[in-house]
Amino acid sequence: MADDEADDARRVIELLSEAECLELLGAGGLGRLVYNGRYGPTALPIVYKIDEGSIVLGTWDPVLFDEDLRTGISEAEYQVAVEADQIDVEAREGWIVLAQGAAHHLDTEAERAPFTDAGLEPWIEGVSAHYIRVNPTRIWGNRTRKA
Amino acid sequence: MADDEADDARRVIELLSEAECLELLGAGGLGRLVYNGRYGPTALPIVYKIDEGSIVLGTWDPVLFDEDLRTGISEAEYQVAVEADQIDVEAREGWIVLAQGAAHHLDTEAERAPFTDAGLEPWIEGVSAHYIRVNPTRIWGNRTRKA
Numbered sequence: 001m002a003d004d005e006a007d008d009a010r011r012v013i014e015l016l017s018e019a020e021c022l023e024l025l026g027a028g029g030l031g032r033l034v035y036n037g038r039y040g041p042t043a044l045p046i047v048y049k050i051d052e053g054s055i056v057l058g059t060w061d062p063v064l065f066d067e068d069l070r071t072g073i074s075e076a077e078y079q080v081a082v083e084a085d086q087i088d089v090e091a092r093e094g095w096i097v098l099a100q101g102a103a104h105h106l107d108t109e110a111e112r113a114p115f116t117d118a119g120l121e122p123w124i125e126g127v128s129a130h131y132i133r134v135n136p137t138r139i140w141g142n143r144t145r146k147a
Numbered sequence: 148m149a150d151d152e153a154d155d156a157r158r159v160i161e162l163l164s165e166a167e168c169l170e171l172l173g174a175g176g177l178g179r180l181v182y183n184g185r186y187g188p189t190a191l192p193i194v195y196k197i198d199e200g201s202i203v204l205g206t207w208d209p210v211l212f213d214e215d216l217r218t219g220i221s222e223a224e225y226q227v228a229v230e231a232d233q234i235d236v237e238a239r240e241g242w243i244v245l246a247q248g249a250a251h252h253l254d255t256e257a258e259r260a261p262f263t264d265a266g267l268e269p270w271i272e273g274v275s276a277h278y279i280r281v282n283p284t285r286i287w288g289n290r291t292r293k294a
């Protein structure tokens with residue numbers, strides 16, 4: 001048992017399999033797009049959904065997409081990650097999943113069409129939606145729970 | 148007014164001042180440590196608190212600290228960021244703050260002492276606490292709210 005009186009259950013931390021990670025991501029929702037930006041390591045909240053094993057996210061921050069997340073080389077894609085977690089600090093429990101891979105910008109209408117009414121659209125008016133697909137090359141996660 | 152019937156209020160997005168960002172971080176709690184790890188861009192949930200304008204966070208993932216987040220050069224510190232957000236996807240509102248700076252590892256007992264009972268300790272037994280201080284060189288945030 002833990003020494004802390006306010007916290008009388010032992011916790012364990014367990015690695016999640018890739019299948020468990022994908023299942024946790026499957027519900028979609030709030031995550032964070034993680035990348036190395038011009039001012040250093042960067043994470044921004046995004047809304048994502050899973051589409052055939054890849055992660056599609058929508059964002060619209062003009063600061064971001066004018067200058068970041070493209071290598072400047074045709075066909076060469078920028079390395080990013082999508083992080084999602086559900087952590088209860090009071091209960092000291094929760095999970096995190098981190099999916100790392102290249103950012104493929106959905107630049108054509110045909111690529112964007114399936115996602116234009118999928119809950120990924122901008123929350124504010126007057127900006128264009130921007131969609132990115134991440135095909136994870138590494139998925140990692142863990143869960144902390146009461147033993 | 149937005150076209151979406153389920154969402155009848157207009158939203159605005161506003162940049163936050165550095166003071167507003169620090170005020171939002173002031174409550175401490177759940178955030179994410181963001182850095183460029185050996186497998187690419189990485190974000191991990193951490194618990195942090197503000198201490199005299201800098202951010203002190205606790206973590207304990209042995210995978211992390213054996214190999215990442217140190218430059219290998221004495222006195223040269225690794226660039227990281229701390230991200231915190233509070234986003235309500237249903238309401239389409241919320242804020243994010245991103246604080247970027249160098250990771251200073253609290254390697255001495257004297258540095259660690261003020262934080263050993265500050266809510267930053269490991270949630271699981273048998274691992275040592277590891278504390279990092281980030282002195283932000285850039286703090287950025289925004290808030291999306293109903294207009």
